[in-house]
Amino acid sequence: MNRLSLTLSRGIARVTEAALGPYQTAVIRIGFAGTWLLFLLREFPHRQELYGPAGPWGWNLAKELTDDNHAFTALLWSDGQLWFECCYALAILAAAALLLGWRTRTASLLFMLGVLSLQNRSVFVGDGGDNVLHLMAIYLVFTRCGQVWSLDARRAARGAAARARGERVPADRVGPLLWAVLGLALGTATLTGRFGNGWLIPALLWTAWAALGLWWAVGRRTAWHEPRILLDVIANVLHNGALVVIMAEACLIYATAGWYKIQGSRWQDGTAVYYPLHLDYFSPWPGLADLMSSSGTIMMVVAYGTVMVQVAFPFTLFNRRVKNVLLVLMMFEHAVIAVVLGLPFFSLAMITADAVFLPTSFLRRLGALAARARGRLGRRGTRAVPPPRSSEESTADHVGFTA
């Protein structure tokens, strides 16, 4: 009994005092935002046909369907060309902001708006990759995914370093401004009756907006020590809950894909992989597909291996080493699918979903590698200037001299 309560209180302490998996959440933030950003840029020439008011899935058709299924989309608030272009541009900017971790929470809200607005506007042009992004865009809103590898983290570190030197840090102006603009937009949308179709997303937006305001207000008062910690605890709990949901979602994807395959006669007789490789819509490299499917033995091994890995994955999470082996296998398989079946964005989204299970030590090494590469690039770019050092190192030096 005593041990149970001890474990319980330890667990509660863990999930309330920190937003767990800072590197994992950062990597999926970068991954999903990057996938969507690349997709939007790739489809930029086709944007009218896919999502525009005069595309084949015309404004009226989309309106009729969303009035029936109550899916959220801001794109149908107006059938104007200008409104569409603004929404598409905003979706690109939001994805870029989230990728960089600039005002991460607000960026994640706008990112979600962009993903839902475009995808729900034209549901029939999407595939599995869009589906993954759709769900994760909603889940990401609940996470503190900008703790590392983000402009927010850099700004916070610089501010802290300056304060440690005894300098006065100027009050943040961009945040309140962004918040005011967001509030104005939400208010306008609500008052003009745009939020009439489904309550979930509008409620989420308003709640997040109110919470951002509260966070800012409470942070300004030194006396409000406990409310601040309470808000921090709530944010941590929400983050950790969302992280569990994201991980479980990835497991559900694999479990569903795997368990349903077991029932298929083609997966049983080992020819299943051959067929997608020979569908006209999924064979950008017919020669490569023929080469891969030239041996019945290889096809059978791949088919059985795929099913085994997909079914087994959720259970391997209990063993670090086996889990990592499977992660490598699945990421490799998705990289192959990206090229061979011509599904780069689906594969990128799935690899990102897998990345939430990567070990912290690996991600930190990856981050260090990226930082070193960036440093080398920077040095090559600015030869005349003394070698740049990371801002953090230089501020640390200052502290050494002045303190």
Add this chain to the structure above:
Amino acid sequence: MDAYDEDSRGPQAPGGSAGTRLPEDFPEPLPPPGAAPPPRTGVAALSLRYQIGAALALGVVAVGACVHLVMVFLSLAPANTVTKQHGEAVQDWVYPEFEQNWKLFAPNPLQQNIAVQVRAEVRTKDGGLRTTGWTDLSAQDGAAIDGNLVPSHTQQNELRRAWDFFAATHAGDNRPVGMRGSLSEQYVRRIVVMRLYRDDPTSREGVIQRVQVRSSTTNVQPPAWSRERVSDKPVYRVLPWWSLTSDEAAGGVR
């Protein structure tokens, strides 16, 4: 904010990195020698009144996450005793924003190439009517995908999924089922008209009056090593001629 942030970071030392809450990149924030231990955060740092608030939040989030995952699980699972009883509650929770389908190539992958083909009746400039030959739009998509590292959704999904949508919302005799049936019909028509105006020389020069769509389903030939035999003859599903609305005929679709 200041008190909390500064205390938790402790004094800065040369080489030490800033922040425990927001660690800048890497390396791992090392506590400088002789630094005061960071103050307690989490529920332990709160008085009872606030602890109750935190516990409430923890409870709500825990229950919310569990309910959500159960609902998503039930929406993905095969029909079962629970979904028979509570199917509507599951649907209400999951649709529309958490809808998902992960039966990727399962239980069996598609083993047929389904091509959508179209022909048109075009009013030419001299006032005559001309009927074009069949244009295989799916073959055009396939050619656009060949050798393409990043196929567009317009090539890979648009027509393919529009036809899936049409087939799912139409009875065997091509009669539309419900509101979605009529939507899918308009959608397919608008796609084929857009593509004809874009690529078909006869259509480009005149005004399309009517279109006829058919699907051609061909079995993927089984691998040589499987010793299976299937027919290689295409099976056609021919839809009736559709008249265009004036908007569609004018090429209103871009």
